[in-house]
Structures are given as structure tokens and as C-alpha cells.
Amino acid sequence: MKQLRILLSIFACLLLLGSCKKDEEYVYPNVISTFIDVSTDSSGTVEKLITDKKETLQILNQEGLDGLTPDSIYRTVSIYEPKEIDTQGNATALLYSCQLIISVKPVTVDKLPNGTAKTDPLNIQSVWQSGDYINLILLPMAKDKSHIFHFMEEGITDDEDGKRTLHLTLYHDQNGDYEAFTRKSYLSVPLWAYEGRLTSGDRIILRIHTYEKGFVNYEFTY
Template sequence: MLMPLVALLMACSSDSYDTGDGSLSYMVADFVEAETDASAKVVSIVTDRDERLWLTRSVKFDWAEKPDTAYRSLIYYNKVKDGNGQYVAEPVGATQVLTPAVTATADIKGGMKTDPVVFESAWKSHNGKYINLDLSVKTGTVDGEYGQQTVGMACDGIDTRTDGTRLVRLTLYHDQASVPEYYSAKLYMSIPVEYIPIELSAGDEVQVSIATYGGQVVKTFGF
């Protein structure tokens, strides 16, 4: 599935909160699964090391609309102990992380688009559930209005090696769609491994190709 970016960029991708005493000495930034309750407020997080932490207070995010749902997020929090000596998370701020479906390149309506982005880093989560991308896109307004860019993840094919292991070839889809390139806006993306078209086994690899302003970047992750 291809994902429009306009709403995310207009919201600057972030919500922030009063931090109480103002001290950020214990602040942590983690990619997490943010879990909502029956009222669609985030009440707990699960980190990429599979540590669940309850929030010191529930928080409503514009992008977390559904109750009883886990949303991918980059969350900033103070990791503190509660009255029982258990670690909990005091929320400071959060950023939405996109989790696009992986679509076969041949199935993308209108054809594949690989307009450049700014690449910062890419890594596999500690628990192996996600491939994370830290990117920026160039954006701007015309007559005060944001245009709509689109991003997604395409699968170009799956190669089987002589030893039986496989290489899944993915490419970042990005349609700039004539949006002005005045300044950079941060874009975080997590590719859920469960969205990969095959069930990965030991020795398999996933290759992610990204068109950037400095040329093609290719990152490969083993499983």
C-alpha cells in the first residue's frame, strides 16, 4: 500500500508534553509499538527489545485513532520507577512511524516512482520484527498549501541462491509529485518483517534500495 505524506508532514510528525521538572537526564528515545486502550489513548509501549512499559499517564495522539491497537512510533520518554519499584515510561513526545505494506513492483498502479530522499540510517530491530529507516523528504508549500507526496515499499523480486537461501529485493517507492523541495522533513519508516512476501528462514537476506540525492543506497539485512 502506498501512503500519502501530506497529513504527516503538516503535523510535523510530533506531539510534545510538559516534562514536569524539566530534567531530560533520563530521557530515552525508542522505536516502539504504542498500545492504545478502549478510548484510543496510548497506555503502554513495547520496545524493540520486547520490554513492555506502562505510561505514567495515558496520552492521546492524532495518529493513533483506533482503540485496542498497537501503533508503530518513535517515542521520547523518561524511564523512571514507580512506587512499586517497577520501571515505567513518563512520556515526553512522540513521532509517528509509517509501516507500509510491501507491494509487488508490477502491481503498483501508475508505475514505480523512485524520486530521491535524504538517507540517514537503516537498521534491523533487536527483536528482528522490523527493518527501520531514518529518512527525510524535501517539501514546501505553494500559495501556503502543502502538496501530497507518496511513499511505499515495493518488492522487485526474490532470488534463490545455490545454497537454498533467498534474497528479497525491496525498493523504496517515492513520488515527489511536483511538491517543492525547499526544506527537509523527517520521515521514519518501519518495514514489518511479517509483510515480506515470504517467511524468512535462517540465512535469508532482505535488501533495501533507496534513491537519494547522493545516489543509490543499498542496505542488506540478514536473518
């Protein structure tokens, strides 16, 4: 698989809806809404879902899922319905919604736009660790301009207990936008990028600038 494609804006890649039925007749499917990876085949069509537990599901409805980079993995927020095992023994799923999200390797400040650290404040809905990622649902105040997000790597320190700590800070540039309303934003820190640099039991501290509390720290174990 090629390196995870860098995306600095959030956009929907598809929305598949079933045929309309009367409310009293419709049975809602047993769907799952989650952060999940999707992989593309050699033609650039999304073909599989990959959960954070490394479980793979073949997508049954691939129409309209093309136009992406071939043989790549994308981080998404998706809604899908697990289906039966196919004749080849593969787990399958129907994909109802798939939104590509920001999931970029952290970089040092000198590699950011203008080599400047931007930490404009925002609100936080949730931050949690899952699989090879730290996931974030953020609530920046916005109006009509695109905000820029990234993750700043601020070094790895050696701790007294023999472990190491990776220090990260959220990069957020409001881009001169007015603070008119809340705009939900989805991000994931790819911890797989630190294979060989961190070992099991090392720590990650993620620092985020908020309106209410100033800078807050979230700590995780690698």
C-alpha cells in the same frame, strides 16, 4: 492486536511538556529517544510502549493519548523516561513525545497508486535494522506538498547457498513538490510481515534512489 494501521503521512500525535522552571533549577530527565511500538487499549487510548526487544512499559501519563484505533499497534518515534516498577510488577514510563511514522507492509507495483513505481531521489541520514523492523531516517527535498512513501516488493529469489533473498525498493513520489529544503522523514519496514515466507538467515536487500550515488543497496539478515 489488529493489523498495523497504514499511514501515508507523518504527523505528531502528542507533545507533553512539564511545568517551566528556571534553567539553574531544572534537572533534565534520563530520557530515551527511539523508534518504538505503542499499543492501544479497547478504547483507543495509548497504554503501552513495546521496545524492539519486546520489553513492555506501561505509560503513566495517558491523558490526551486517545482517539486511535482500539486494540492496535502503531510504529512511532518517541521520547520517554523509564520509571519505577509499579505495584503489579510492570515496568513504567513517562511519555514526553510520540510521532506516528510510516510503517506499511511492502506491496507489489500493481498495488501502488496508478500501478506505477516511483523512485524520486532523496538523501539518507541513516538506515538500520532493529527487532522486527528496518528503520529509515530520510531527507527528501521538499517545499509545501505531501510526499508519498511506500515499500515495493520485487520478489524473493533462491540463492546458491540455500538461503533466500527478499528484494525491496523504496517508493517515493515527490508529488510535483519543489526541492526547496530538507524535510526529515521516518519510516520502518515491518519484517514481521514476512513470517512464514522467510526463515532465519535469509537476506533482505533494500534499494533506495539517492541524489549523490543513484540507487544504493542496503543488505540485512532476517
